[in-house]
Amino acid sequence: MRILILPLILLLAACTAEVPRNARIIVAGDSVMAWNGSDQNVAAQLQRILDEPVGDVSLSLAQVDGGIGPLNIPEQIDGYAPEWVVLNGGANDLSRNCGCSDCAPVLDRLVSPDGTSGAIPDLVSSLRAKGSKVAWVDYYTAPRYAGTTCEAPYDMLETRLSRMAARDAGVTLMDLDRTFRSGDLSLFASDRMHPSAKGSALIAQTVAPVLTDD
Incomplete structure (x- = not known):
């Protein structure tokens, strides 16, 4: 097993984009950030909007409290200290460790x-x-997942994250439910879960003003 793990880590590391040395913004996180490839994902869309280099270390299947190497979100950004880190996480932790109920231990x-x-x-x-x-x-x-019991753990996660962000002026919580509508299928990929290229662009448009607000 150990023999197989190292090549896997090296392969995953090769899949993550390099961070430009002069990037003041790095995007990290899971598939919501990484979806649509390196030319249309959130980092690429931010780079176009802001007209400046944007680093990207996001990777599908990444977790906050689990995963190995770049599949662990804290490890994705270990060693970097840009002006801004744009990131997400938690969905894979929830999906792998609980169903759509009894998620309190994972949330905690x-x-x-x-x-x-x-x-x-x-x-x-x-x-x-x-x-x-x-x-x-x-x-x-x-x-x-709209209209199902699967919404409840994410609503609870959002409530807790909002309390976290309220404690520090240097942390901004971006609530995508304010701009995304689950009934607008043009914002979603064919799996009806991940963002389409249009959805990735909307995420970037939502985040960009915060990154330029002096």
């Missing part, structure tokens, strides 16, 4: 009810300690 590991502790606050605190500001991109409601 990600972020406590008051937003002060857990894997996500620990990650954000480490970035803030290095001087980076954080734009945490909260999830939208995907058509596949």
